[in-house]
Amino acid sequence: MMATNLAPGVYWVGAIDWNLREYHGYTLPGTTYNAYLVRGEKTALIDSAYAGFENQILGRVASVCEPGEIDYIVLNHIEMDHSGCLPTLVRKMPGIPIYCTERAKTGLARHYDTSGWNIKVVKTGDTLDLGGKTLTFLEAPMLHWPDSMFTYLAEDAILFPNDAFGQHIASAARFDDQLGKEEALAHAQKFFANLIIPLAPKVLKKLDEVGKLGIYIDMIAPSHGIIWRSYAADILKAYTDWSQGVAKDKVTIVYDTMHGSTTMMAQAIAEGVMAEGADVRVCLLRDGRYEGTHRSDIVTDILDSKAVLIGSPTLQDEVLPTVAGFLSYLRGLRPGRLGAKKIGCAFGSHGGMGGAVAQAEEALKAAGIEVIDGGFHVNYRPDADELTRAYELGRKVAREIRAR
Secondary structure, three states: OOOEEEEOOEEEOOEEEOOOOEEOOEEOOOEEEOOEEEEOOOEEEEOOOOOOOHHHHHHHHHOOOOHHHOOEEEOOOOOHHHHOOHHHHHHHOOOOEEEEOHHHHHHHHHHOOOOOOEEEEOOOOOEEEOOOOEEEEEEOOOOOOOOOEEEEEHHHOEEEOOOOOOOOOOOOOOEHHHHOHHHHHHHHHHHHHHHHHHHHHHHHHHHHHHHHOOOOOOEEOOOOOOEEOOOHHHHHHHHHHHHHOOOEEEEEEEEOOOOOHHHHHHHHHHHHHHHOOOEEEEEEEOEOOEOOEOHHHHHHHHHOEEEEEEEOOEEOOEEOHHHHHHHHHHHHHOHHHOOOOOEEEEEEEEOOOOOHHHHHHHHHHHOOOEEOOOOEEEEOOOOHHHHHHHHHHHHHHHHHHHHO
């Protein structure tokens, strides 16, 4: 196992998880757990991986130096995909100083037996001099856990921001230009949409704070996925735009159906959107009957959409379970917290008193989405006039987003 050189004396020594397919509620094609070795006169290891990946990390370290030559461990975040190797590392290197935030120290004791660990608490602005390499620490609470921090390597202008700017992808590529700019940004968008959306105001605040510190960033080395060496400015801009709610003239239609009636409505609405020249994504929710779209891919589309429409038939006076599960996920992410307001409405079919459409619109409001229509529901299958109404609803939504 070989390390990858980022800069003189700086190496990626992480682990590749080719098999992981679900993480924090969304699908992914594997991931990496990025750890980094920084060597001056002293040597620091930044972050680690889940327990069980120690051999990958130590094997890559050994391609650079003996693991026993590591003088310090820097822990940017205590979640176990970054800290799981710590017990093994501490056993191999008793007494090694571990640098982390105060909240990380408290959290580590809730995950592991830290009695005897040499934990050094740091705050924003504290530094660690490695001799020719200087690490500066920047607390980043709730990006994305309370304990999180960034580490900055001044001499090489490398930011190690842990989960920020990351992506979940297992690849032979270590750098953005190797994977390709568009693919790298697409994976980053999915990561942001499923993990970072609720934290968007904190992202903007932290980016502003970094800017005021006058920190020049030449490379961004996150804890998952590829390293941004050619397109660091692009991912910084993307995070700013996503956090501010910058979106396209695009509508995402999310629905499930029992006997096809809601499908007919969704398709008619989509035709109306397209008739007005706007982009549209029509997403049938995945369940056991057929292959649809996973919720994590849907919210990735919602991130850069100006409108979200929810379709559901009524089942026992409630939203269909697949739709209810998606709405729960959407409420947790709260895309309405982003700077530019998204609009939305709901539609569906029912055989009795209905109820799903009103419930779906309440869920949209709870997610911070501005509901612009009183809901559109039909009894049983839509007739020709009702499909025309669905088409006109699509046109109305498209005109509304193009006017914003």
